[in-house]
Amino acid sequence: MTARRTAAVRLSPTVPVWLLFLSLAGASVLWSVNPDATVSDFVILASLILLYVFVSLSHVDRVVLRRTENGLLLGGVIVTCWGLAQLFLLGGFPDDTAAVGPAPDGRFGNDLVGPDNLPVALLLPLVVALSRAVTLTGRPQRFLHALIALLILGGILMTGSRGGILAALVAAVTLAFVIPRSARASLLAYGAVGLAVAALVWIYHPWGVAEREVETTSSSGRTDIWQVGLAACPRYCPVGSGWG
Template sequence: MPLNPVIVALVLALLPFLGLAGLSAMRRPVVLLATYAAIVPFGSSLAVPGIGGSFGTVSTILALLISGMLVVKLLLGGDRAPELPAPLPWWMLVVVAAMLTVAWSIDTSATMGGIVVLLSLLMLYVVASLVDVRPEGLITIGTASAVSGALVGVTALVQLATGTMATEPVTGVPRFALAGGGGETGDPNITAAGLMLPLSIAVFRAVERGRSRRSRSLYSLGAGLTVTAILLTGSRGGILGLMAITGVLLLAEPARRPSPRHVLIGLLVVSALFTLTPTNVQERLQDASSTGRTDIWRIGLAACDDYCLLGSGWATFRQVHARGLLESPDRIGWVFGYDPHNVWLQMLVQAGVLALVLFTGALVVSYRALRRVPAAWRGPPMAALTALLAANIFVSNFDFKYFWLTLLYVNLSLTASGYLRNGAVQGLPRESHALVGG
């Protein structure tokens, strides 16, 4: 098979950068993780020419390269995390439970393909969780993520101003989208869900009282731009995520609770941004219907008698949905082969009760571990995890990079918090010293 000249030229052009990246990995792996965190929200909009499928995006290729570099670093005796993050083995077990379903899958090839994607995500999650990340490194990664969210917001505004925003084929509603799977047209709901981590970091840094006014203003601007992008996606899952972040800010972190004046300002800003969105996007955000999701969920739950004990096989819900429509014509649905559009239903039907129990256990362990993080630092990972789950009520993206990046950020926060509990503040920005004992 002849080599694609475009790919060859691209690889040759990237070789110097790969060499520099390798050196950075040996010295400061945080730089690579920060780069990855900045690229993930852009998803399939950054595709590699000539490479299709799930592995044809810059973020996926970068993830594989970073994984390899971190493995080498750890094997050569690089600094390792002082403690194994408590959620790590639980999420590994969830993937193992999904892998077991290949033995009885209703579509072995689909399950094998889905497992390959899961393992690529798990590899980066595991090796990056084993790296020693200190508080200053966590700040760098968080900054890169927050800046990325703001840049996505700028991109959304540019598309709105130039009239280049894509429209839904059926409804004709213009909805902003960047992410959505390897090489595919962007999905607005996935784009919104992928912005939960950047928004959580920006919001919590915007209200940190130990920060300078300039710093808080910049993060407030970044949060506003990210919210703008979420609103322009027209994703109600994104709105649920935004509400989850607000809930964590107001209810779970009383020490960080903003004043009533700041809450009012925030509500006014979000309301103003909402009024600036196109009318048909506003109507979609206010639509109380499930836009067909409840029909998908009914079919999935109806298949439980056959599949929910052991699972139908990872990545086979589309086949389950199609069979459900064929076997029972009275069920509602007009398209064969929908995804589950709910992460819990995805677990239950595809991987069975065991996977669902492990998934729930992993979440419980994650929240319990985050409660041990110093109060001034646990807000962003806790809000991001909560918003992730809220957004995934309407999408089933356990096998997407933004999902695992959020889980990784939780682990990195746990590792960094060990230094905070021990009173280590050397290397932190001066304005962050006051936040350590919060």
């Protein structure tokens, strides 16, 4: 009888860093002015970080990795198709109060994890689809994953999140540095198509999509907060304010 030893998983040095960040984010609930909203956002953050930690501690081979990627792609496609169904069949996207139903200023994701969090969830499926579109050997498979990437990009555009669109651009640029050089030309071509689609949506905002991206008054009060912060900096920046 032979004993089988399972090789220990090498712990990535980023795992304790992310766990420390998660603990600090959780502590912010103690001084939050809106604890319920903070807890809701913390749960989303915790789910992402803990998923990363569990994956880092798991033994992964090519088969498991392939299945995980397929699951991510399937989830991204289903979510985006739900957004298209809302847009074309259900009268539009819901507003912040999802139970009310479609609203003129509704955004894709209000009835899910939120229109600012949803693009983050769609980034990984987008990167997986783009990577496969330029690295797989079969032309039909490359074309299929290019269509999936375009579909998921449409989902990100439907959220109306400027940060999500910027993150998608950064993710595509980062992907260009890690894929084989022979695939970079194809990625550049797909990127040009994606930018063209995004530009057309921003300019013409069909069916009301991407209207928020071109509105100059939709800063959610950020500029006011920044001005107040700059004014208070000489007093509080050197020593801080309270626990923060």
